[in-house]
Amino acid sequence: MATNLTKRLDRLERLLRERTAASTAPLYLRDGDPVPDGVDPERVVWIKRVFIEPPEREDELPAPQEQRCESGRQSERQERRQALEYPRLGIA
Numbered sequence: 558m559a560t561n562l563t564k565r566l567d568r569l570e571r572l573l574r575e576r577t578a579a580s581t582a583p584l585y586l587r588d589g590d591p592v593p594d595g596v597d598p599e600r601v602v603w604i605k606r607v608f609i610e611p612p613e614r615e616d617e618l619p620a621p622q623e624q625r626c627e628s629g630r631q632s633e634r635q636e637r638r639q640a641l642e643y644p645r646l647g648i649a
Contacts, residue, residue: 584596588605592598 583600583602584593585602585604586592588603592601
């Protein structure tokens, strides 16, 4: 059984090397590019760019809405935004 297992493993490794070889790897080409000589056309993957028109938008933007905040909350925000004062450090 051990010999059968090693034969199977060797076969799988050989198949893996063949599949991952550069000669069998897919070749990516842009739509309209010529296929190079000596390349199997079945392994060519064609890449085609399609430009999509953006959806139509309304010409007018909606009117801006007023933000309603309590005066106390707004002053708290202002206080938080002020720069922090760090203690001055000196070398003694």
